[in-house]
Amino acid sequence: xxxxxxxxxxxxxxxxxxxxxxxxxxxxxxxxxxxxxxxxxxxxxxxxxxxxxxxxxxxxxxxxxxxxxxxxxxxxxxxxxxxxxxxxxxxxxxxxxxxxxxxxxxxxxxxxxxxxxxxxxxxxxxxxxxxxxxxxxxxxxxxxxxxxxxxxxxxxxxxxxxxxxxxxxxxxxxxxxxxxxxxxxxxxxxxxxxxxxxxxxxxxxxxxxxxxxxxxxxxxxxxxxxxxxxxxxxxxxxxxxxxxxxxxxxxxxxx
Numbered sequence: 182x183x184x185x186x187x188x189x190x191x192x193x194x195x196x197x198x199x200x201x202x203x204x205x206x207x208x209x210x211x212x213x214x215x216x217x218x219x220x221x222x223x224x225x226x227x228x229x230x231x232x233x234x235x236x237x238x239x240x241x242x243x244x245x246x247x248x249x250x251x252x253x254x255x256x257x258x259x260x261x262x263x264x265x266x267x268x269x270x271x272x273x274x275x276x277x278x279x280x281x282x283x284x285x286x287x288x289x290x291x292x293x294x295x296x297x298x299x300x301x302x303x304x305x306x307x308x309x310x311x312x313x314x315x316x317x318x319x320x321x322x323x324x325x326x327x328x329x330x331x332x333x334x335x336x337x338x339x340x341x342x343x344x345x346x347x348x349x350x351x352x353x354x355x356x357x358x359x360x361x362x363x364x365x366x367x368x369x370x371x372x373x374x375x376x377x378x379x380x381x382x383x384x385x386x387x388x389x390x391x392x393x394x395x396x397x398x399x400x401x402x403x404x405x406x407x408x409x410x411x412x413x414x415x416x417x418x419x420x421x422x423x424x425x426x427x428x429x430x431x432x433x434x435x436x
Contacts, residue, residue, distance in 0.1 A: 202226060210314040212289075215296065217307045218266065220245050220259055254279070257418040265293050265308050276373050277312075278380060278417045280428065286384060288315040288377060290368055318366045326362040327352060335378050339402040345371040379403065380416055387425040394421050 205213040205226040212232050215224040225241050233249040235241055246255040261272055272293040280286050289312045296307040323329050334351045335343055348371050349359040356371075363371050383401040386392050392400075398409035414420050419427060 210316065212312040212314075213310070215307055215309045216262060218305070220262060223307065253418045261291075261293055262308050265295050266305055269295050269305065271295065274373075276369070276377065276416060278384065286428075289313060290315055313368065315368050322366050326366050327354075328362055328366055331359075331363075335375055339379060339382060340400060341402065343375050343402070348375075376412070376416075380413060383409070383413060383421065384417075384424065384428075387421055388428050397421065 202213075202224060205211065205228075208226070209228055211226075212229040213224075213226040214222055214229050217223050221243055222241050222245070223243075225238055227238075230236075230238055230241055233241055235249070241249070246258045249255075250258070261275070265272060272291070275291045275293075277289045277291055278286060279289055291310065291312040293308050293310045295305050296309055298304040298306045320329075323332060331348050331352050334348065345356055345359065349356045352359050352362070354362070359371055363369060363374055367374050367377075369377060379401045383397050383403075386397045386400065394409065395406045398404075398406045401409070403409035403412065410420050413424070417424055
């Protein structure tokens with residue numbers, strides 16, 4: 182059951198909300214939400230409503246992540262919130278691989294910021310979260326920033342160590358220039374991009390083949406299977422074995 186919105190709490194957590202929500206409503210590929218200290222949503226935009234599979238904001242305001250997302254995802258979101266509340270520090274550009282409501286896998290870049298009480302800045306009253314959908318850029322955009330050789334280099338050398346300095350050499354530019362180009366085209370740092378390509382390749386092998394996990398780890402350039410499991414789980418909140426099982430089941434249910 183949807184809890185009734187508490188307007189006083191919403192105003193306390195997020196002053197000037199009308200103007201900012203109107204702004205976030207225009208960003209169809211950006212999910213926005215605000216939670217109070219109890220983990221209840223006090224404000225969301227329409228993109229976030231679509232992510233939950235509900236029909237309106239009224240069905241989301243006053244609820245918790247566990248009311249809308251599978252346990253593993255809800256636990257991860259709540260863990261991130263606790264870290265922000267406990268440290269008072271933001272979580273910036275957290276790369277996440279998430280299966281959408283249509284079954285497709287998508288990459289998101291999430292930032293969470295603590296919200297302080299307007300009367301007492303030392304007291305936190307909530308957390309604001311923005312998750313940006315990282316759509317794959319067009320070939321034209323990649324070419325315009327002269328990154329096509331970098332993309333080819335990363336894909337051809339997944340089994341090896343890939344350094345930002347080498348990527349910059351391939352792009353015939355400095356590392357700082359490379360970082361600016363990568364963020365402009367992919368929304369990611371050079372290091373994040375390499376990790377995304379590795380995880381994408383691993384996810385494909387996990388879903389489409391029976392290749393052993395140790396072999397996938399080597400093929401996709403992870404140090405070893407434990408390293409693969411740790412880094413993959415951090416991005417997806419599931420071990421490679423769990424991811425394989427869950428996504429194959431989800432694929433079977435949609436066919």
